[in-house]
Amino acid sequence: MQNKINVLLIEDDRSICSYITTALSSNGYRVTSAITAAEGLSLCASLCPDILLLDLGLPDMDGLEVISSIRSWSSLPIIVISARSKEQDKVEALDLGADDYLTKPFGPAELMARIRTSLRRRHLSVQDSKYKALELEVDFDKRLVTLAGQEVHLTQIEYQLLTLLAENSGKVLTYSHLIKSIWGPYMDTNNQILRVNMANIRRKLEQNPANPQYIFTEIGIGYRMRENERS
Ligand code: CA
Numbered sequence: 001m002q003n004k005i006n007v008l009l010i011e012d013d014r015s016i017c018s019y020i021t022t023a024l025s026s027n028g029y030r031v032t033s034a035i036t037a038a039e040g041l042s043l044c045a046s047l048c049p050d051i052l053l054l055d056l057g058l059p060d061m062d063g064l065e066v067i068s069s070i071r072s073w074s075s076l077p078i079i080v081i082s083a084r085s086k087e088q089d090k091v092e093a094l095d096l097g098a099d100d101y102l103t104k105p106f107g108p109a110e111l112m113a114r115i116r117t118s119l120r121r122r123h124l125s126v127q128d129s130k131y132k133a134l135e136l137e138v139d140f141d142k143r144l145v146t147l148a149g150q151e152v153h154l155t156q157i158e159y160q161l162l163t164l165l166a167e168n169s170g171k172v173l174t175y176s177h178l179i180k181s182i183w184g185p186y187m188d189t190n191n192q193i194l195r196v197n198m199a200n201i202r203r204k205l206e207q208n209p210a211n212p213q214y215i216f217t218e219i220g221i222g223y224r225m226r227e228n229e230r231s
Helices: 014-026 037-047 063-071 087-096 108-123 156-167 175-183 192-205
Strands: 006-010 030-034 051-055 078-082 100-103 130-133 136-139 144-147 172-174 215-218 222-225
Touching: 006 014, 006 037, 014 030, 014 108, 030 037, 037 051, 037 063, 051 063, 051 108, 063 078, 063 087, 078 087, 078 108, 087 100, 087 172, 087 175, 100 108, 130 156, 136 156, 156 175, 156 192, 156 222, 172 175, 175 192, 175 222, 192 215
Parallel strands: 006 030, 006 051, 051 078, 078 100
Antiparallel strands: 130 136, 136 144, 172 222, 215 222
8 A cells, every 4th residue: 555656736726626636635646735936846846746636727827937936847747737728738738848748628548548658657767679469560670560560651750750659659749849849940830741741640550540540630729549459
């Protein structure tokens, strides 16, 4: 029992706070909560939690500032929980270093799944050299992509995009993060070139590109690859 996962929750809405605390506690997590950013930041430094759940709309500071502040000294997983449905907020939170986000309202099952994914990703100390999900396999060492055992031929850019997504499977990568990673910081952040390449990748991997099984679109935000079954 001493190995409970410590969750820090920064949320000023007391009813949501107690809902999340109850849900997490009954699933075996230890939860500490704060209702202001200042209190949360201080608890974060003193408790060294395993994961942070962060509301963006806090009374004393914007949640986005909390992310920047924590990222200046810690790489702990941060999941944003927010009523804000504006895509720009989610993009900013992810670009500032949040690992994931959940839009309120959300159910306990989804919350648990996101927490498990974020924790698991952090615990992969050495990057796995293979990605596998359903019939797709990517062998990073051999630079080999297979679908149901058949080699898939990708261009250099398509392969780079696929491996970036596969290495971060389960996590949303924003359009600008993908563009900067592949084409460099001076690339126009116009998404057209990214969309064309993603369409080509999907045509090669997905049985039905309109209903993808491997690479999911988070509309207005970016792409999320199906979680690696090996991790
Ligand atoms: Ca709030």
